[in-house]
Amino acid sequence: MNKTEERVVSTMRTSAPAGAAPAEEPAKKKSKKKLLILVVLVLAAAGAAWFFLLRGGDGKAEAKKPELGTVLPVDPININLEGGHYLKLSFSLQLAKGVKEDPDPSRALAIAIDQFSGESMTVLSQPAARRKAVKELTEAVEKAYGEDVIDLYPTTLVMQ
Structure with missing residues (x-):
């Protein structure tokens, strides 16, 4: 009877194959990580440079308000409201510094008439609604006159 020999074969390598240095794999991983970190930092720096230098930052924070010039008073006007009531409205236009000629206030008066005509007195009696209406009037007038107002x-x- 023959004795059978048992042999255990392992699939794990415990030593490096002949001719290969075992330290090469970890060195490659470290250099790839360093390269990746370097690329990310360069991209972040380029993005920050574009944002602050080329784009000009926030835009809103950078935008300068024009300097205040003269104030142009506009004659009062009576506007018909709903239900036989009326609104007596007067306002002044703040002009930008450097405006050579006073703008014609007729456009601002026409905008006010369009906005307030037929409006309810009870609605305009509420402070929040009145502030909203004045804000809308201001925005419309500023848009109509451009940079002058x-x-x-x-x-x-x-109101009566």
């Missing part, structure tokens, strides 16, 4: 100050707002 930078604000609107209501001076009289009386």
